Amino acid sequence: MPRLFAIFIALSASLLVISPVRAEVNVLTSIKPLQLIAAAVQDGVGKPEVLLPPGASPHNYALRPSDVRRVQSADLLYWIGPDMEGFMPRVIKTRTLPSVVVQTLPGLQLRHFGEDSHSHDHEDDAEHDHDHRPGTLDAHLWLAPANARVIAAKMAADLSEKDPANAAKYQANLKAFNERLDALDARLKARLAGIAAKPFFVFHEGYDYFESAYGLKHAGVFSVASEVQPGAQHVAAMRKHLQEVGKTCVFSDPPLRPRLAETLAAGLPVKLAELDALGGYTPATAQGYEQLLEKMGNDLAGCLESL
16 A cells, blocks of 8 residues: 555646646636737737637727626736727726736837828828827737837746746746747748739738838728718828829738728729738637738738739
8 A cells, every 4th residue: 555655646746747737717818819929929828818809909999798707807908009909998997906008018119190291191180080180109019029029028027027937937928929920931931032022002000010021011091980981082182192002912901801992992903801900710829920911911912912
């Protein structure tokens, strides 16, 4: 009997050595891109959760009571900031656990609307889904790989402090994430080099970080709220702009294509396509962030190369 007991103790000790230490840190992010970065850092230790469901807009999302409870109970909460998630400041006031406003992190490369001399075909400001006036912060900051590195480093530091038993794993995951971003950056530069001079249009001015990182520049923005039907004079002006450019692509955000898109493209050598900056249906795996950016690059290049 003593011998069996000794064997049991030895086996138990060996299992403790080889078994990964499971953390109980509950990470919640506001939007999918932040969840994807967190998933890379937590790989093998935990699975971050996301607040917004696929297809929901972070600019005007209506929180449910269950969402509020999740916000209040998460060990670590990450959100971009009031320039992106306008619904968060109110609910965050009563939260007592750590919250990170990503847009305030030191080391980020931030952009503001109006920095470039893009040609804009905007409806009146009152019809915008959110504030894109010149000088305001462009909060789509996750689309720059350099910013994703800063965010991941912050998450790794926070998790290491909260869960020191897995600190080495978080740091190793951060290193692997940065190495994969190096490879991704090289692939995207090669993929997009041939379309740098090709004009394209967007319905939402949300891709400037990605464009700046890879030498691209949209020729115009048709930013109208989905429920607003622009007047005939405005539609005619936008169609004239498209006619002057010739063969081009017009990109909208999924899941719904603006009704205006079909009207603008009718009879013109214009292709309609989508760019998903939020990656709503991208699996939250260690490689999810790279998949989001690579899909954007492939969708952009694929349309423009087909002209």
